[in-house]
Amino acid sequence: METTSRVAAQGSTEDTPSTPEGVPAARRAVDGYLRAPFAWYGLDEAFSGPRWLMQVATAADGTVQHGSTGHGDEPSIRPDAADRSAADRERFAVVVSVPANPTRRSGDGTGVLEATSVSSAAWLAGSGLLSFTWPAQMDHVLRGEWLDQQTEAAWELADDLAGPDWTTLSLPVDGVATPFHYRESEFGWVLAGTAGGGVHLGAYGRGLSAYGLGFAVVRDITSYA
Template sequence: MESTRRAAPSPAFAPAPTPSVAHRTVDGYLMATFPWYGLDDAYTGPRWLMQVGTAADGTVEHGSTGHGEQPSLRLEADPHEQRFAVVVTVASRPQRKSADGTGTLEATSVSSAAWLAGSGLLSCTWPTHMDRALRQDWLDQQTALAWDLADHLGADGWSSLTLPVDGVPTSFHYRDSAYGWVLAGSGDDGVHIGAYGRGLSAYGLGFSVIADLAAYDRPRPAADA
């Protein structure tokens, strides 16, 4: 059986859109048949759209919204000084056929949200002691580890964290690392919620359905890759 992890498009960090492509980004979010989540109104900082992930038939499967400072991959940037949180919304999907009709894809789950959040954090992380030429090998290795961790949410390294989702206390799986934190849980609207960040404490966050995407339609300068 083909794993949802490997079938889903990569959530690799993408800079917020420039004005010339902002409308196309918004269109992708508007095509979704599920609600999008972001940080609740207790967060008053900048908000920005990232990207959506689609299935082979164009169906929107997941997407991310950013909060705070846009992560930078500049070698001279200190990742520990960056303050951001990204919320990943994953549609709840049952087991379904693969695009070519020859196999099936696993249903999406909290593990799907955990993997998307974990790999998203890695993709906006730069080990400052590492040569640029070696980063892809490091990223591939760490992404494989993120797959395994997401498949074992009850194992050591994960703890439980209760945060409000639309005002309702909700249990999340939480993991902290040298590069930031990752968490994953489920909402009540047929979605799974993942999040990752750095510099902003996960313990003080809350999530809610985004009522107006225009609040996120604020193009920001692209980060250096």
């Protein structure tokens, strides 16, 4: 599959809670987004709820590879049984922006960078949803195994967008009806498609219906900080 590597998706992030002394966390977060050479997407103006920054992922040379913007309630990370009912009430949608790139040479000329495709966006969205999901009553020993299994399943699903697990959903992107691949699970929903301007879009969420969403270029990413 032509897609961003699983290592990059899970671990190569620019933004962390810790920041150099004197640099506000919000400022550091938005700086990562401002360095991107591609447009960021989020929900369109019909969504009136809270908006927040998440993370950007970078290559070894510092190039921004992809990132996400959040909308609605900031979801609990890996909820345990004790707070599962609260997590089920969360209403959020996350939009993943991935620049469309063919296979290309790295900046220093020493290697080849992976291509990105709609499958890349689908994989990032699927794995992103898993990062905010834990089955209730699962002990700590089994969680790692569960996440490995579900992550592999998300990878395989993203590699088969024409398969029976996906349906087609048309949603507006900058006001233009755009086809998306869409699937639901017990954890939430995932969709992926291509926007104008050479950006693939992934999205995932819970509590908000995907059928009523629209996407648009974020004109001022600092408004999310």
